[in-house]
Amino acid sequence: MINRSLIRIKAIQILYSYLLTRNDFKLEVPPAAGDSRDRVFAYSVYLDLIILILRLSGVPTAPGIRRIGEPDAVLQKNRVAKALRDDSAVTAMLAKNRERINKFDSSYPEILAAITSSAVYEDYRRKRKVDMADDVNFWKTVFSTIIRKHKGVERVLRRDEEFSHLGFDNGVKMFVDTLASFDDTRATYTKARKELDKSLSLAYTLYHSLLLIPLRLTELQARRIDANKNKYLPTYEDLNPDMRLVNNLFVEALGKCESLMAYADDNADTDPANWRDGDLMLNSLLDTILASDLYKKYMETPAGSFATDADFWREVMRNIIIPSDELAEALESKSVFWNDDLPIMSTFVLKTIRRSYAAPTAEGEEPDNGNDKPQTTGTIQLLPKFMNHDDEVFGAQLFEYVVKDRETYRSYIDSFIDTKQWDTERLAFMDIVLMMTAIAELIHYPSIPVPVTLNEYIEIANDYSTPRSGQFINGILYNVIKMLNEKGIINKQ
Numbered sequence: 001m002i003n004r005s006l007i008r009i010k011a012i013q014i015l016y017s018y019l020l021t022r023n024d025f026k027l028e029v030p031p032a033a034g035d036s037r038d039r040v041f042a043y044s045v046y047l048d049l050i051i052l053i054l055r056l057s058g059v060p061t062a063p064g065i066r067r068i069g070e071p072d073a074v075l076q077k078n079r080v081a082k083a084l085r086d087d088s089a090v091t092a093m094l095a096k097n098r099e100r101i102n103k104f105d106s107s108y109p110e111i112l113a114a115i116t117s118s119a120v121y122e123d124y125r126r127k128r129k130v131d132m133a134d135d136v137n138f139w140k141t142v143f144s145t146i147i148r149k150h151k152g153v154e155r156v157l158r159r160d161e162e163f164s165h166l167g168f169d170n171g172v173k174m175f176v177d178t179l180a181s182f183d184d185t186r187a188t189y190t191k192a193r194k195e196l197d198k199s200l201s202l203a204y205t206l207y208h209s210l211l212l213i214p215l216r217l218t219e220l221q222a223r224r225i226d227a228n229k230n231k232y233l234p235t236y237e238d239l240n241p242d243m244r245l246v247n248n249l250f251v252e253a254l255g256k257c258e259s260l261m262a263y264a265d266d267n268a269d270t271d272p273a274n275w276r277d278g279d280l281m282l283n284s285l286l287d288t289i290l291a292s293d294l295y296k297k298y299m300e301t302p303a304g305s306f307a308t309d310a311d312f313w314r315e316v317m318r319n320i321i322i323p324s325d326e327l328a329e330a331l332e333s334k335s336v337f338w339n340d341d342l343p344i345m346s347t348f349v350l351k352t353i354r355r356s357y358a359a360p361t362a363e364g365e366e367p368d369n370g371n372d373k374p375q376t377t378g379t380i381q382l383l384p385k386f387m388n389h390d391d392e393v394f395g396a397q398l399f400e401y402v403v404k405d406r407e408t409y410r411s412y413i414d415s416f417i418d419t420k421q422w423d424t425e426r427l428a429f430m431d432i433v434l435m436m437t438a439i440a441e442l443i444h445y446p447s448i449p450v451p452v453t454l455n456e457y458i459e460i461a462n463d464y465s466t467p468r469s470g471q472f473i474n475g476i477l478y479n480v481i482k483m484l485n486e487k488g489i490i491n492k493q
Helices: 004-021 037-056 073-077 079-086 088-096 105-116 119-126 132-149 151-157 165-229 249-256 258-266 279-290 293-300 306-321 325-334 338-355 389-414 429-444 450-464 469-486
Strands: none
Touching (some): 004 338, 037 079, 037 105, 037 165, 079 165, 119 132, 165 258, 165 338, 279 293, 279 325, 293 306, 325 338, 450 469
16 A cells, blocks of 8 residues: 555655764764863863773774774674764864874773673673663763773873863863763664654555545535525525535445444544545535536436446546645645655555446556455445565664765765865765665665655655756666675566
8 A cells, every 4th residue: 555665755754854964972062262271171171981882892092093902892782883883073182182082092901891890791791681771871871980080091181281170071071962862863763763653654644534435525515505595585496406416426435445434433532634624625625526527427427336436436436536726725734745655646546436436447546456456336445554574664664774874875975975066065965865765775675666765765866856867867876786786685687
């Protein structure tokens, strides 16, 4: 139901927002000219502590820097130091302060011994299941209690002419705050993942909401007819209205569709588009329908055929309701996602209507996937949210692959960008996200043919990025695919 084309769009939208604002660690700003001695010293302590956690964890800090002994196995498994190393801002900071990397080498053994003999270390080591929050809290405690009071650390720092106890304490606090900011980043990641799930659920909500429109329009027409009958001076036509539209057999079947009605009842107060308060839009749409050639033609055909009644509403949905400005404005006011979702979800609405009386083979509708069979005429069967489990997890997996390996994917992209023609820093960020997501799909989904992946992301680029993006992305990805095949990372053409 929610197909992979839409899932890709959703994943890219959420990735774009997440990666654009993402920063693993909130790093302190270097001191400015005129800052106090304590502020200057605090920042130097801050730099030293970042380096110290990397050294204690056995994480390489720079090319050519020797490791001090064998790293402790427990500290080495902690993921905070690896996250620091992988943060591009931290890497840039280390490159500017390479002379500080060996600062604690002489005191390293006693600092390590103080940590590994502590109660906080023992409690951490004994945990059966350790999550990222545990990793962060461990180092926050170590630096707040052990490092802050350690004589070996103080002895090394006292070699600085600007040493002050206040600067020392503030430097430790600054570093603990940076560690705490990593917790916030994890929360942002979790929020982004939930937003992806929410956007996919809202797409399915839109599917239900669109199917409710014929039912709500029919209810509105019935109310109009009753109102006309109760006029002070009703006409013959008012008293003897044509009930063809109100008695439409397809709409009658919609009202008997248990899953659709259960959805409408369960979400009467929470669904952003249950249309019970949409009389303004509904009135405008109904007026347009009643004045249309489609309605005139429908009223001239013999009554009593479910296929005729269903086909009328399929044509009305396709030609009047779905393209209408009224619907677009209503959807925009209710969800930021829905105008993007409408082109795809509307095909499934048309497919659902068509399946109620014939096989879904009409031009412009979603093609069969091998599981579609004509339904018993006169019944409405809603399509499932996802075709299978693979589709259900596809978006979440893509998101996680890109976040996890974004630096690697970005290096693949950068290696094929002609810097004489393109300033890598000025590339449209949407193009970068599109290409990283495409690379993740190429690597992790061997069953998806290369042309399918290329065509999908080029089409998304044409719709969501710059006019030149499609051609640019095609060229870069072509070279990336060739390189991945040569390296044996993928095995498909």
